[in-house]
């Protein structure tokens with residue numbers, strides 16, 4: 001597997017899932033070789049001298065990024081989620097919309113020595129000069145993801161503490177779901193025991209895709225199939241997330257169609273392609289423009305966390321601020337405690353494993369942790385499997401140092417160390433950004449008022465939540481590892 005993926009996807013443990021000498025796991029799941037190559041399908045050839053080269057065809061959605069095939073996942077993404085693909089959709093009859101993550105904004109800001117606000121304005125000018133219809137900010141969709149996660153945590157916590165030890169007891173710790181590197185690892189190597197612990201709320205990327213294709217498209221006057229939605233993210237893992245079947249819906253003659261039984265419906269992804277921060281830098285450089293000299297243009301405020309004075313707002317936390325936001329919300333709603341000022345996280349083993357507790361009358365009532373990087377992740381999962389975890393919530397991120405250090409971020413410049421760059425990104429990330437609760441976000445309130453109803457409502461659950469699927473190891477791969 002490519003070095004571009006997060007460490008959890010690259011880990012040695014994943015390599016034993018299927019060995020390079022075997023057929024693709026997808027073919028072992030029962031896909032038959034086909035005679036004609038359909039759109040979005042790629043030829044995957046077994047590596048090594050034997051078995052005989054029976055060719056199977058695997059789409060991006062089928063690929064499990066299992067590391068069994070060394071280059072296929074990378075090839076698929078380079079072809080289907082590439083700059084060329086992005087350019088080919090501009091000036092087509094589709095409206096191209098770009099949603100930029102705050103981590104990518106910080107990466108470009110550090111590279112160009114600008115503030116994140118300046119970068120966002122220049123990036124908007126740049127994309128619009130290419131023909132992009134609108135540029136949005138995934139801090140905005142992240143606020144919906146955070147609100148839904150807060151509600152889910154309260155519900156789980158109450159059920160967990162009111163139920164007995166029966167099978168239906170709600171699982172704690174609740175584990176964050178925004179990192180596809182972690183989700184992929186959980187589904188493929190940990191399987192069904194861990195999945196009930198994972199929060200069902202979609203990641204900010206997929207919430208943005210859902211909001212744009214199901215709701216904002218109508219405001220803009222487009223049917224979902226006429227919008228080409230591109231996200232700019234800090235990692236390659238997000239490309240695989242966008243390609244999950246769970247994040248595709250059906251449209252028949254421009255109308256959403258859940259039934260999809262006559263085969264005429266089109267499959268529409270919430271996110272059409274994902275570009276990394278580094279790929280966007282490549283695009284800027286390929287156009288030979290002076291990015292810093294671009295004029296600052298007004299932002300598209302429909303889905304961007306920017307106030308009347310032009311200041312950005314949002315939660316702190318380079319990996320989305322899930323632990324902090326849910327902790328504050330739970331302290332207030334479960335124990336009537338307002339927490340002023342920054343949360344006091346305590347480093348446990350290393351800076352990538354930190355915890356925070358709430359004590360009431362000398363008793364710990366909430367215990368949350370940030371757990372970044374594969375080594376820490378594996379330790380906490382082991383404890384959960386043995387029933388020894390003390391945590392109520394875990395913000396798990398596959399990359400050491402979290403999303404600011406994603407594999408798709410712009411690399412350190414000559415003479416700069418990786419650690420130095422992470423520090424710089426940490427400083428830049430919240431520069432000129434007002435810290436604000438997602439519950440106070442007027443855009444989010446409006447989306448609930450116009451479309452979703454209440455957080456946790458049936459409609460919210462339908463559109464903003466997802467499911468996870470254990471991937472069963474094939475007998476062939478098990479035998480191979482004997």
Ligand code: SF4
Pocket residue numbers: 018023024025026044058062063064065066067068069070072073
């Ligand atoms: S990486 Fe994807 S294509 Fe390659 S063997 Fe795994 S599932 Fe198949």
Ligand code: SF4
Pocket residue numbers: 006178179180181182234235236237238397398399402403404405406407
């Ligand atoms: S930690 Fe963040 S950057 Fe790294 S794989 Fe997960 S979502 Fe992507």
